[in-house]
Amino acid sequence: MKLSELLAGQAHHVLQGDPERTYITAGTAFDADRVAPGSLFIAVPGHVEGGPGAVAPALARGAAAVVVEDGFELPASMVDVCVVQVPETRSMAAVAASRYYGEPGRRMDMVAITGTNGKTSVSYMVESVLRISEGAKAGVIGTAGSRIGDELIPMPRSVLTTPESPDLQYLLGCMRDRGVGTVVLEATSMGLLTHRVDRTFVDVGVFTNLSQDHLDDHGTMENYRDAKLRLFQGLCKHAVVNADDPVGALVAAMMPGAVTTYALDTEADYRATDLVVDASGTRFTLHHDGRKYPAAIPAPGRFSVSNALATVAACHTLGHALPGLVAALERMPQIPGRFERFTTTDDISVIVDYAHSPDSLNKVLSTIRGFARSKVITVFGCGGDRDTTKRAEMGEIAGTHSDLCVLTSDNPRGEDPERILDQVAPGIESTGTRYERFADRRRAIDFALAEAGPGDVVLIAGKGSEPYQIVGDELLPFSDMATVRELVGS
Numbered sequence: 001m002k003l004s005e006l007l008a009g010q011a012h013h014v015l016q017g018d019p020e021r022t023y024i025t026a027g028t029a030f031d032a033d034r035v036a037p038g039s040l041f042i043a044v045p046g047h048v049e050g051g052p053g054a055v056a057p058a059l060a061r062g063a064a065a066v067v068v069e070d071g072f073e074l075p076a077s078m079v080d081v082c083v084v085q086v087p088e089t090r091s092m093a094a095v096a097a098s099r100y101y102g103e104p105g106r107r108m109d110m111v112a113i114t115g116t117n118g119k120t121s122v123s124y125m126v127e128s129v130l131r132i133s134e135g136a137k138a139g140v141i142g143t144a145g146s147r148i149g150d151e152l153i154p155m156p157r158s159v160l161t162t163p164e165s166p167d168l169q170y171l172l173g174c175m176r177d178r179g180v181g182t183v184v185l186e187a188t189s190m191g192l193l194t195h196r197v198d199r200t201f202v203d204v205g206v207f208t209n210l211s212q213d214h215l216d217d218h219g220t221m222e223n224y225r226d227a228k229l230r231l232f233q234g235l236c237k238h239a240v241v242n243a244d245d246p247v248g249a250l251v252a253a254m255m256p257g258a259v260t261t262y263a264l265d266t267e268a269d270y271r272a273t274d275l276v277v278d279a280s281g282t283r284f285t286l287h288h289d290g291r292k293y294p295a296a297i298p299a300p301g302r303f304s305v306s307n308a309l310a311t312v313a314a315c316h317t318l319g320h321a322l323p324g325l326v327a328a329l330e331r332m333p334q335i336p337g338r339f340e341r342f343t344t345t346d347d348i349s350v351i352v353d354y355a356h357s358p359d360s361l362n363k364v365l366s367t368i369r370g371f372a373r374s375k376v377i378t379v380f381g382c383g384g385d386r387d388t389t390k391r392a393e394m395g396e397i398a399g400t401h402s403d404l405c406v407l408t409s410d411n412p413r414g415e416d417p418e419r420i421l422d423q424v425a426p427g428i429e430s431t432g433t434r435y436e437r438f439a440d441r442r443r444a445i446d447f448a449l450a451e452a453g454p455g456d457v458v459l460i461a462g463k464g465s466e467p468y469q470i471v472g473d474e475l476l477p478f479s480d481m482a483t484v485r486e487l488v489g490s
Helices: 003-007 052-060 089-100 119-134 165-177 189-193 221-232 247-254 302-317 322-329 358-371 391-401 417-429 441-451 480-488
Strands: 013-016 040-042 065-069 082-086 109-114 138-142 145-148 182-186 202-207 236-242 259-263 270-278 281-288 291-297 340-343 349-353 376-380 404-408 434-438 457-461 468-471 474-477
Touching: 003 082, 003 089, 040 052, 040 089, 052 065, 065 089, 089 165, 109 119, 109 221, 119 138, 119 182, 119 302, 119 322, 138 165, 165 182, 189 221, 202 221, 202 247, 202 302, 221 236, 221 247, 236 247, 236 302, 247 259, 259 302, 270 302, 270 358, 281 302, 291 302, 291 322, 302 322, 302 358, 340 480, 349 358, 349 480, 358 376, 358 391, 358 457, 376 391, 376 441, 391 404, 391 417, 404 417, 404 441, 417 434, 434 441, 441 457, 441 480
Parallel strands: 040 065, 065 082, 109 182, 109 202, 138 182, 202 236, 236 259, 259 270, 349 457, 376 404, 376 457, 404 434
Antiparallel strands: 013 082, 138 145, 270 281, 281 291, 340 349, 468 474
16 A cells, blocks of 8 residues: 555655655554564654664664654665654554554444443453354454454464554454454553544444543543543444443533443433342343343342443444343353352352452452352452552452452562552551462462362452463463462362
């Protein structure tokens, strides 16, 4: 494709070369080491593996053209390559990548989910109910990687829930070419803020909830909220929002006439009542358009029902039949790392969950307390290089709802694991609950299982289905559920 076609309609200034005579044949890239001959290299300032300083390596690998931001000084040594300057590389990159792959989002039903909690659960639920109710082929892009049904799409190792625009548009192109009818995308606050979701042509944007998280990225809750709200400022055609959360009203004001609501405690287009919760799941009555539908999901808790309502509302908005969607809810498989349950031969219930914010940890533990027959033991920690203000609060929440807390490393990243534990511990101590601490996560899980007896519940929180632990700059293989199964010999 001609570079001029990728740039059409976008503000740009040609520093050298001719975009009309420059052809991009190998996609777009932010990372110099992923450039192939014929690539368009986009020098995004601050990008770890790229940026203006990576222009020379990108050219050495065969980049056909380079896009830089205003202020880039063209070295005298850069000859025989087209160089284009734009005001903002990230927004331009989303347009260019989408065009290169033929704007694949236009060819499929696109669902994007944002919110502090529930993004992964809703994405799994949407894929499951469409497959179960209609045999539909759906793609999922999010925390657990990218897949079509159960088949993973191989990608370079990354910890980004919402991929950078070159990767995201490549994935959408793959899904379109494989006959996918619906794509479900987790849209993080940073993904929205940095234009990764631009030009994906979202049909339904889902807002789940907002609670404290990612203040290390955004500074204030207002900034965090506003980043989430970008999805509803021209990036989606229709919104499905949680009316139990105050932010839902803001979305409704932004998109009058194009909002569908769901709720447990408030009047809404889709509502759940008569919840009955036990360890195996939740039964409830779904209300829509004056009709009642008996429903059940294989996951305990009010938050799980809220996610199910979001799922049904999004799929019904896309035109799928409501009775089939509701019937499919009960047949959904467990979601890996989201209230994922395992029972040992000694009748110890182990639950692995991604809860890593005060709100999510409180909801999960409150749900467990509602059905636990005996002790509740909680294994958890807090991520390094992330919001430190939530650490003591999470300790207090764990101590309040648990009989024993086992404090351990989450993803310490560049921080000293022991220092992180020091900051969580005062919260537990304020509750008077017994606790132990082991920076080694495997040792912590082993200790918790050894302390548990028949009828007890062991919650392992914070990492969910992540197959790694981030220590320094390394991704070390580690799975909570696999560790549990290994330790109990199953």
